Structure formats: structure tokens, C-alpha cells
Amino acid sequence: MVINNKHGWLRIFESVIAIMIVFGVLLLFYRNANPGNDFPKYVSDLEQRILKDISTRDDLRGFVLQGNESEISNFVSMNLPTNLNFTVKICYLNASSCSPYLAVEKDLYVEERIISSNLAYYDPKIVRLFVWEK
DSSP: OOOOOOHHHHHHHHHHHHHHHHHHHHHHHHHHHOGGGHHHHHHHHHHHHHHHHHHHOHHHHHHHHHTOHHHHHHHHHHHSOTTEEEEEEEEETTOSOOOOOOOOSSOEEEEEEEEEEOSSOEEEEEEEEEEEEO
16 A cells, blocks of 8 residues: 555644744744843852852952951952952851941842861851942
């Protein structure tokens, strides 16, 4: 039995291609609908990565425990893109206020990490990283 009429398969193939094109266009519109939603996640991930580096490196942990904000700021400035401003605040755990005065008109992203000790010194402190767009 030989099938001579192959127009049915051709129409099915055309329908599948048309559906794929429609879904492709819808996906492009959906992805471009809210392009700004990725930026807060990007900044948060970046802050968490920087704070993780600070908490795992012995030299940076020592700077935090000594309260040396300038060395921590130098490290952060090397790891942040140039389109972001930041400030670092190191405080004791029981401090009533650990926020600097910032007159920022844009969204402010804050992450923090507790650094409690290194092998020679115990003096728990909080490192807060404040980041905003320029």
C-alpha cells in the first residue's frame, strides 16, 4: 500500500512550525516586558558574593574585627562595577544603630554579614554593605 497523498503531513508540519514561531515571539515579548527586574537580584548576588569573600578570607576578617572600614572599602571598590556607589559600615552586634546617613534618591540595596572571630581574636561585628546606582 503506497500513500500518494502527502498533503496531510505537509499541513501538520506547517502547523507545528507556525506554533513554534508564535511561541518564540511571545517569549521575546515576555522577556523584554520587565528588563529592570533582574537588576535588584544582580546587585544582591554581587553583595552576597563580596560579603562571602570578606567572611572567608583571613586578612579581611581581621580588618573587620579591627574595625578597619577603609581596607574593607578598598576591597569592595575592586569588586564592584563602576556604575555602583557603595558604603561599608562595621558595627558591634549590640549597637543600637548601624546605618550611615545616606541622602540617596535611588534604590538602596543592603546586605550584611556577621564576623565573629578569627583564630586569635573574638569580637563579633556586623559588616553592612550599602549599594546604590550612580
